[in-house]
Amino acid sequence: MFNFFKKKKNNIKLSAIGTLIEPIDKDNNLINSCDHPKFKAQDVYKMAIFLSVVNGKPVYENEDLYPRYLSYECGIKDPVNFHHAMIKNGYLEKSLNSLPEILSLKKVSELKAILNNSSIKAIGKKSDLISQILSDLPVAERKQILSDFNGFVLSDKGHKFIETNDVCIQFHRHKKWDLDYFDYAKKSKRLINLSFFDYAWSILNDRLIIYRANGDWGLLRNTHFYMWELLKLKNKQEESYQQLIFVLYFDLSGLNNGNVVFQPDESVAPGICDLLYKSRDLFDTLMVDVCYDDSLPFHYYPPNVFQNVLQEILSTGSANLKKYKRELNKPTLVKGKHDFVKTIKGTNLEYYKN
Numbered sequence: 001m002f003n004f005f006k007k008k009k010n011n012i013k014l015s016a017i018g019t020l021i022e023p024i025d026k027d028n029n030l031i032n033s034c035d036h037p038k039f040k041a042q043d044v045y046k047m048a049i050f051l052s053v054v055n056g057k058p059v060y061e062n063e064d065l066y067p068r069y070l071s072y073e074c075g076i077k078d079p080v081n082f083h084h085a086m087i088k089n090g091y092l093e094k095s096l097n098s099l100p101e102i103l104s105l106k107k108v109s110e111l112k113a114i115l116n117n118s119s120i121k122a123i124g125k126k127s128d129l130i131s132q133i134l135s136d137l138p139v140a141e142r143k144q145i146l147s148d149f150n151g152f153v154l155s156d157k158g159h160k161f162i163e164t165n166d167v168c169i170q171f172h173r174h175k176k177w178d179l180d181y182f183d184y185a186k187k188s189k190r191l192i193n194l195s196f197f198d199y200a201w202s203i204l205n206d207r208l209i210i211y212r213a214n215g216d217w218g219l220l221r222n223t224h225f226y227m228w229e230l231l232k233l234k235n236k237q238e239e240s241y242q243q244l245i246f247v248l249y250f251d252l253s254g255l256n257n258g259n260v261v262f263q264p265d266e267s268v269a270p271g272i273c274d275l276l277y278k279s280r281d282l283f284d285t286l287m288v289d290v291c292y293d294d295s296l297p298f299h300y301y302p303p304n305v306f307q308n309v310l311q312e313i314l315s316t317g318s319a320n321l322k323k324y325k326r327e328l329n330k331p332t333l334v335k336g337k338h339d340f341v342k343t344i345k346g347t348n349l350e351y352y353k354n
Contacts, residue, residue: 215259
């Protein structure tokens, strides 16, 4: 169960994915079962990511054709041999799929290229592009796609492995959240049914406390953005929108990591404006109050001015910050520190009276 906005006191130590050890059996092949005593969390992770990446792909002769993160994230130094091992151990099999199934394995860019090469305008999402190929592409070219496909797809064993270890895919998909899969693997042994999203929320929640204590306002801002992503994935729309308001709140504050305040920005990130504008129906004025209740040591924008900027974004999809320049708060300089402030762009808050 999610306990949203509940801050936990215990800090969880974060660490990066370590060196991975490839398990082998007496025949020097990858072992067949996760129940094997040598099989560890590292091996589950590397296999799940690799299988999800190569599903529908041929075995490449050149290792450079495989994504580089398979090496630095998963520890797979020889992806060609690893690919052969996945086939030999029954996780992948030669495809006998129909054309719709083969098309579903392709990227959107690949589907668009197929249509463009036949002078057909590519329109819509992936499902729309597949429908276009099936209906508009000449029969001879559709047959050519079938004959050219030489990829290996997940077998029943492979599908079962992926489904069982979907949490690995989630960690990879959201790796910018900087979560530790092996920390999760240890905790999941103690906490039955610990989901990826419950684990992620607890870590992000703890970071709010850590970053605030350290005055790392930029990292705190990014954490709220990750919380927006997580809540949106869990279909918690209003809660997710509150996190976006927090992001704007920090963006306009002037605060950054190391408890430093910078000169006020002259523009709002277009991406944030776009996200706020697209979901503007979710906005509630109380969301601004929630932000200012979570007070900062300094903020350029008084609540009423921040509200005006936000309303401009919600109305037009952007904001001209220059017109609010005269209404901004100004840090009060500590006596004798004027020259220091003038010589650098960013100034530590210890030089300001709050």
